[in-house]
Structure formats: structure tokens, C-alpha cells
Amino acid sequence: MIFGRSERGKPPVEPVTLKILVAGGFGVGKTTLVGAVSEIKPLRTEELLTEAGRPVDDTSGVEGKHTTTVAMDFGRITLREDLVLYLFGTPGQDRFWFLWDELATGALGAVVLADTRRLEDCFAAVDYFERRSIPFVVGVNCFDDAARYPTDDVRQALDLDPGVPVVLCDARDRESVKEVLISVVQHAMAYAADRRETVAT
Amino acid sequence: MSGDGQGTRHWFDDEAGPVVRPYAMTRGRTTSPAQHRLDLIAVVVTEPHADDPEADHTLSPEHVDIVELCRDAPQSVAELAAELDLPIGVVRVLIGDLVDEEMVHVTRPVPPAELPDESILRDVINGLRAL
Numbered sequence: 001m002i003f004g005r006s007e008r009g010k011p012p013v014e015p016v017t018l019k020i021l022v023a024g025g026f027g028v029g030k031t032t033l034v035g036a037v038s039e040i041k042p043l044r045t046e047e048l049l050t051e052a053g054r055p056v057d058d059t060s061g062v063e064g065k066h067t068t069t070v071a072m073d074f075g076r077i078t079l080r081e082d083l084v085l086y087l088f089g090t091p092g093q094d095r096f097w098f099l100w101d102e103l104a105t106g107a108l109g110a111v112v113l114a115d116t117r118r119l120e121d122c123f124a125a126v127d128y129f130e131r132r133s134i135p136f137v138v139g140v141n142c143f144d145d146a147a148r149y150p151t152d153d154v155r156q157a158l159d160l161d162p163g164v165p166v167v168l169c170d171a172r173d174r175e176s177v178k179e180v181l182i183s184v185v186q187h188a189m190a191y192a193a194d195r196r197e198t199v200a201t
Numbered sequence: 202m203s204g205d206g207q208g209t210r211h212w213f214d215d216e217a218g219p220v221v222r223p224y225a226m227t228r229g230r231t232t233s234p235a236q237h238r239l240d241l242i243a244v245v246v247t248e249p250h251a252d253d254p255e256a257d258h259t260l261s262p263e264h265v266d267i268v269e270l271c272r273d274a275p276q277s278v279a280e281l282a283a284e285l286d287l288p289i290g291v292v293r294v295l296i297g298d299l300v301d302e303e304m305v306h307v308t309r310p311v312p313p314a315e316l317p318d319e320s321i322l323r324d325v326i327n328g329l330r331a332l
Contacts, residue, residue: 014275014308017242018317018325037332043283045241074241074279079328083321086242086277106240108317108325174332182329189322 015084020184021103023090023128024113025121029141029171030089031073033113036177038075038087045072072103085181090125100128109188110136111180113171117146119157126158135191137165139180163190223291226263231290233297241279241289244308245296247272251304260302263287263295268304275308 022030034042073089088103104110110129114122122138129136140154151166160166165183170176224231247268254260254268266285270276276284282292299305 012246012273012275014244014246016317016321017244017277018321019242043280045279045282045289072279074283076280077329077332079325079332083324083328084277085325085328086279088241088279103241106242108322178329178332182326185322185326185329189319192319 013081015078015082017084017086018108019086019088019103019106020181021088021090021107021110021134022113023100023110023122023125023136024141025115025118025125028113028115028118028121030113033111033139033141033169033171033177033180034073034075034087034089036172036174037077037181039078040076042073042075042089045074072099087181104129104132104134107134109184109191110134111184112136112138114138114140114154114158115143115146116140116149116154117143119154123158126160130161135184135188137167137180137183137187139167139169139171141171142168163187163194223288226261226287227291227294230294233294234301239278239293239296239307240309242277244275244277245271245281245299245305246275246308247305248303254304257302257304260298260304261295264299264304267292267295267299271305 022033024030031042072091075087077085077087079085088107090100090103110125112122112125112129126136126138138154138158138160140149140151142148148168151168155164155166165187167180167183169180245267251268251272254265260268263285267281270281270284278289278292278296281296282289285292287295296305296307300307
């Protein structure tokens with residue numbers, strides 16, 4: 001099997017780890033969604049971007065930092081002692097797209113969070129996952145003061161493939177977020193089965 | 202640093218970022234040979250024989266921290282970076298060193314570009330429902 005783990009007879013359990021990405025525009029509720037289900041407070045990792053033009057020994061910049069950090073929020077859900085799911089909120093700023101490639105490698109699937117008031121903010125994410133054949137669902141975060149639209153309207157507005165699930169959700173609500181994640185995994189399963197069939201025939 | 206007469210106590214604060222430049226901890230290295238295996242969710246496990254990392258004077262305090270953190274509970278690369286408050290790139294190089302020294306090993310359960318087994322996915326769905 002592909003899960004052959006190095007067997008060295010050790011007491012600590014080495015879990016199988018999986019990741020789901022959470023993408024969407026700035027302020028659409030990615031961190032909120034991660035926080036709603038994570039067993040730990042959303043953690044933040046930073047990647048330091050070293051720009052070629054940046055003086056290496058610049059220590060005079062007390063008034064303004066000259067390094068660029070990109071933060072990624074992530075959460076953890078321990079499903080079983082030996083099965084852990086990580087959620088990664090992708091960096092919102094467009095100029096950090098290249099970091100997505102690394103995040104997307106080996107990802108089970110993705111949630112694209114959408115706000116119906118600013119639907120265009122998630123175009124880029126939809127496009128990214130479509131192009132890389134990463135299974136994703138669109139979660140419409142139902143903000144209190146936003147008008148509700150039927151999922152079909154959202155689907156049409158985003159020009160989604162018929163197979164892509166669109167779910168209404170509340171990023172603050174644990175049960176709602178659980179449903180979104182379940183639909184991602186189900187969609188990933190269907191997607192994998194589809195692909196196997198295409199390869200077989 | 203330029204002397205601006207402000208007194209030595211005020212020349213750094215949190216806004217200035219870390220006093221030690223992050224990549225100084227890796228002696229300027231930004232990559233390591235083992236790095237391609239170090240996905241954000243790859244799990245780092247301390248080898249049982251690495252019981253006294255502090256005795257090894259080739260290791261930095263950050264190396265020792267990683268060995269200690271992963272002894273009781275294996276941790277993902279992302280968690281280590283958050284815990285140690287270091288950039289991912291730095292943590293990767295440090296873990297690469299420890300792999301070379303055989304102080305830790307890294308599990309890589311699902312090969313990239315391959316979806317996990319269907320039974321695992323079913324376990325994930327059931328696990329999520331049971332939360």
C-alpha cells in the first residue's frame with residue numbers, strides 16, 4: 001500500500017496527515033472557518049520572503065520592516081489518534097499565488113469561500129483549482145446583512161462545472177463548517193473515482 | 202546599526218523583527234537536501250536514540266527544541282514553525298539537518314499528486330461527522 005510507514009517499533013503514533021485548503025478573498029471568513037472546527041486556536045506560520053534587492057544586513061529599519069512575511073493560518077482536527085486533518089487558509093493577497101502551489105501539493109481538496117456581495121473576489125481561487133484539477137467546493141458564507149441567493153444563481157455567476165458542489169454555510173458555525181468539509185471529502189472521492197474510470201476506459 | 206544617539210536600550214523592539222535574522226540560524230542556508238520531502242503536513246518524529254540532543258555541540262538551540270518537541274508527540278512541519286515562531290523555510294533547513302544526523306525521521310504518508318485511499322477518505326468523513 002502507499003501508506004507503508006517506516007516500521008521501527010516506536011511508541012508514539014505516527015499519524016496519517018491530510019490537508020484541506022481554505023481559499024477566498026480577503027475578509028471572507030477563512031480564518032473564522034478554520035477556527036470554528038479546529039481543536040487548536042488557528043496557528044499562524046510565516047514564510048519570509050527574501051527579496052533579491054533587499055540589503056542583507058539592513059538593521060536600521062526600526063521604523064519599518066523591510067522583509068515581507070506571508071502568513072498562513074492553519075488549524076488541526078484530530079479525527080483519530082492516527083488520522084489528523086489540517087486546514088490551511090491560503091494567503092489572501094494575490095501577489096503570493098506562488099505559495100499556493102506548495103500548499104496545494106498533496107491536498108485532499110479545497111473550500112472556496114464566497115461572499116455574494118463580492119463574488120468576484122473568489123474568481124481567482126476557482127480558476128486556480130480548476131486549472132490544477134484539485135477538487136473543490138464553493139462555500140457561500142451567508143453574512144447576516146447579505147442578500148441570499150439560490151445556489152444555482154451562484155453556480156451560474158461563477159460559471160462552475162456541473163459537478164462542483166455549492167453549499168450555503170455559516171463560517172462561524174461548527175456544524176455548518178463540518179458539513180462543508182464533509183462535502184469536500186465526498187467530492188474528492190467522487191472526483192477520484194471519475195478519474196480512475198477515465199483512465200481505465 | 203547606525204548610532205543615532207537614542208541610547209542602546211531602544212534600538213530594537215518587536216516592530217523591528219527578530220534580533221537574530223532568521224536565516225542566521227541556518228548559517229545562511231535556504232535549502233537542504235532532504236527538503237523536497239518536507240511538506241507542511243509531513244510529520245517529524247524523534248528517533249528513540251536521540252535522547253540527549255544538548256550533548257551534541259553541533260546542534261543549535263533551535264535544533265534541540267525540535268528534537269524535544271517531537272519526542273512525545275510527533276509534529277507537522279507547520280506546527281513546528283508556529284511553535285518555534287520561525288519561518289517555514291528556516292524550520293525546513295533545520296529539520297533537514299536533523300534528518301541527516303539521524304536524530305529525527307519524517308513520515309510522508311501520501312505521495313503528492315496522489316489521492317489517499319478511499320477507505321481513509323471514508324474514515325475522514327466518519328470522523329468529521331462524529332466531531
